[in-house]
Amino acid sequence: MTIQENAEVVSAEEPTPAIFGSEARLNSKEKVAYGFGDLGNGFMFDLGQAYLTKFWIDTAGIGPAVVALIFVLVKLFDAVMDPLAAIFIDSRKIGKRGKFRPVMMVSAFLLAIMTVVTFTMPDVEMGWKIAFAAGSYAIWGGVYSFVNGPYGSLASVMTRNIKERAQLATSRQAGSLGAQWICGFAFIPIMMMLGGMTAENYMWASLAMALLGMVSFVLCYRGTKENVVINRAASSSKNGIKDYARAVLTNRPLLGLVLMSLFTISSMNVNNMMMIFFAQYNLGNIALQAVLNLVMIGASIVGIMFIPKLVMRFGKKRTVMGSFIIAIVANGLNFIIPTNLWTFMILVTIGYAALAIPNGITWAFVSDTIDYGEWHTGVRKEGMTYAAFSFSRKLAQSLAAVVGAGMLAVTGYVAKATSQSGETLEGIKAVMTLYPALALAIAAIIIYFIYNVSDDKYRRIANDLDEGRWEHGIIGESTNATLRKQ
Secondary structure, three states: OOHHHHHOOOOOOOOOOOOOOOOOOOOHHHHHHHHHHHHHHHHHHHHHHHHHHHHHHHHOOOOHHHHHHHHHHHHHHHHHHHHHHHHHHHHOOOEOOEOOHHHHHHHHHHHHHHHHHHOOOOOOOHHHHHHHHHHHHHHHHHHHHHHHHHHHHHHHHOOOOHHHHHHHHHHHHHHHHHHHHHHHHHHHHHHHHHOOOOHHHHHHHHHHHHHHHHHHHHHHHHHOOOOOOOOOOOOOOOOOHHHHHHHHHOOHHHHHHHHHHHHHHHHHHHHHHHHHHHHHHHOOOOOHHHHHHHHHHHHHHHHHOOHHHHHHHHOHHHHHHHHHHHHHHHHHHHHHOOOOHHHHHHHHHHHHHHHHHHHHHHHHHHHHHHHHHHHHHOOOOHHHHHHHHHHHHHHHHHHHHHHHHHHHHHOOOOOOOOOOOHHHHHHHHHHHHHHHHHHHHHHHHHHHHOOOOOHHHHHHHHHHHHOOEEOOEEOOOHHHHHHHHO
């Protein structure tokens, strides 16, 4: 069955998008517009990773150990919400605006509201503060599942071309880093201009970031299209928790990606979360946080622009491995060398920029694993596949909080103090430098041994899918027969 015949399977009530094969090209507008989605994500998701721990501990007065516990407990809630969101997304019919874009846009509006709420703290007793922090953050996480799932899945139906996907991954990572960059050097100064790091000013500064996030999502929604025709005859027949587990457990490259991301994203989150503590206490000047972020993230934005060329020359997996090695060495040296502003700035910039490249390529990996899952099982489940990956990112965020806030609790961090003990300073430095070095070494081992889809193998997979075939037959015919036996 060819892709042209495949298109006839699409229901007559569902509009048929333009047919794109594995060698199709996207225009520049679509690539840039797609990146605006993660720019919007960054103004809300990455904002929380960088400043929520500081807000809860220093401004709300919640203990570091309790903050770490909140992150862990909320992730148990997310473990339920992610597959529920995936089931909803995969069950949707294709409308005139596509399958994923409408869910992404509506949910982004709700996420903007919840971002402001999470940076709001009522003047109540401590027990109620903890409950408010945990409850608002849990709702925020649930809404995020309905934003990031369709947004991440969108790339897989924009194109199957390897180079185009690398460019979409670059655009997305540029958007994410762009948001981190702006939040990194503007969020604290906004509060200082308003009068200081008070609970009220956290709320106003987060509102400014959330509004920028909403504008970014509107640009993404208006500038992207779902171009690839998908035969969903088999995929629409079953949607449940069992299928969520099946989509994950039968997809080896997805498993490798999930495990790798647990360590890469936690490394980046730890860096973003602890930078404000490191600048304030280890370097003695909280204003340096904005300067360090300006240089570190700015260099990363430049670095990821080389992703498409690196991928085309070395392939995705080899590029990731090489970047990991550079990041491991830079972070390791930063731990060994005595604290100094200039050596720290140079090495943290090299390490962060090197890590940004694998994190960018990860988005191309995600789209590839979605296609691999369809090719391997005959059933396409974008939402479920992406939900598994998204949950690993949330677990990484929780791991970063446990490592960072847990270290503060263990070493005796004193909130709002003018200085900290030598033990606390050593702990902050270790989390900033040694943890990323160790975590990325584990990530490199995982991606090397578990991720088994080379670029050449993916091209064969893409060609099969373009022709309406999966690993063992024709999609929609042999697929349904196989599913009935299970």
